[in-house]
Amino acid sequence: MILLSWNCQGLGNPTAVRVLADLIRTKRPRVVFLIETFVDRNRMEQVRVKTGYDNVFTVDAVGHRRGLAMLWSNSINLQVTAYCDNFIDTTLSLDVGAPVWRFTGYYGYPDKARRRESWQMLRNLAAQSTMPWVVMGDYNDLMHQTEKRGRAPHPPWCINGFCDAVADCGLQDLPFTGYQYTWVRSRGAVNMVEEKLDRILVSEDWNTMFDGAEACSLTCTYSDHMPLLLTPVATVNTMRQKRFLFDNMWLREDRCREVVAQSWERTVGRDVLVRIECCSRDV
Template sequence: MSLLSWNCRGLGNPTAVRVLTDLVRAKRPKVLFLMETFVDKRKMELVRVQNGYDSMFVVDAIGHRGGLALLWMNSVEVEVTAFSSNFIDVQLALDVGKPYWRFTGFYGLPERHRRRESWQLLRSLATHSNLPWVIMGDFNDLLNQADKRGRLPHPEWLITGFREAVNDCGLRELPFDGHQFTWEWSRGTANMVEEKLDRIFTIESWLSLYDGAQASSLICPYSDHLPLMLSPESLNRPGSRRRFCFDNMWLREDKCREIVAQSWERTRGMDVITRVECCGRDIWRWGRNYNKEFQRKIEKCKGRLAYLRNRHDSESMMEYPRVEKELLFLLEQQHIF
């Protein structure tokens, strides 16, 4: 079971939805928290259905600003307890009979002159419940100068204010694997900036429940923020036998038509049902390998992006947008399925 948090920077764009769908397909998070959706509940309903979630709670965007959404599967028990344009607060249990704990999806105010409001909001949220607590999202704040690369140092008053708020709430940061600078701006230019704006915080009582919890950032295109994934429990899933499904993506391949023709010729004289069954098996054997190869291309692009994300030489800077464009093209093809 896992939770995924992402500042998606707008879901009105079909490309953004395709990137989200790939994330969901690859990581299968049971709970999904999205920030800066830039859409209302009606449009989020389409996103919910497309990604196979059973329930959701939405804070509508105001014009082309803000917007929060929490989506979850029915296997997770969720009760929304409070919300605003900057957070969604819930009590949840990973399964029936499992202990309840508290999850808060948080989006810090981006304007510097309003950061004190964000810090006070954190302090207020800390008093709302005694349940074990996890809070994750885009805090729009840094804890130290090492959380930033590029241009001018971060103002010390902002670092101090955020650190004091975190300490006052009794929170401790949960480390995550992967690229640490979760937000970037002006990649490939002299003004490029990288910052660790997205984080996961917990309190001791939650860590005592899930002392083996793991977290990581995920490389994906489109948004200037990286998603964060939190896995309180093991992600090992028992294998299941898949039934045959025809993939519309195969219709683009001439080889698929060749296999159908060859199979139909090979089974000449048999009854129609048998011929269809044989043809289905032939297509499935070929399609299974085709899909694996297609997925390998996607994973190869993601791996290359992860490698390039941390490099700042001119060659890598030029290659990054090319690989990102290639990945978006592959995701568009995948969307046909």
């Protein structure tokens, strides 16, 4: 099971669709969240056919701006629960009988004047459900000053506000491998700027459920944003025998010394480790 999130910067020309189709054919994600499609649902239906998905949900672009889309296959159970110009909220399960969790494709306002609206929107989403949650997308925000290269530093109030919103939502940043600066402006020029605008946030219970999850960024020259891939993997924990640990509180029990003495006397002549194990069972 793989999820892909990408600010594709427009799907209005055949080249863009070919790039997306090649990306999907190579990585084979079962869910794809697209940002800034710049197209309507009719065009996204054509993209669905071209890429071979069974389902598509579209938030239409406004003129030649914005636009969101979610593509997914019938091999998973996905239900769209809410949407607007900035997000598509879903619940999904990977297989029949598998746990149900929440996946939100997210797009934060790019204008600094609307940053606080973005943070409040994230908080409002968090209040809607207590399900295990993963949020992927383009946040148009940074969590650290080191997540930017070039020009002036990122405004501290933006960093602090975004970090506070993430903490208020009970989310944590999921690390990914690959290049960390997912957005670039003026590539190759002396005034080039790079920022980590795209990321994956997860709740603690989702992180526990998929404690082997892997994520990475992908190189893609068509857009100024890099796609992100997420593979939710639950590690198989083998049962390990618990070690015996002595608790000092037992000394307050009247019969503790008696039980230890009887056990130790009963196992005279045996290996010391065997005697300790027998004593732990008696206690």
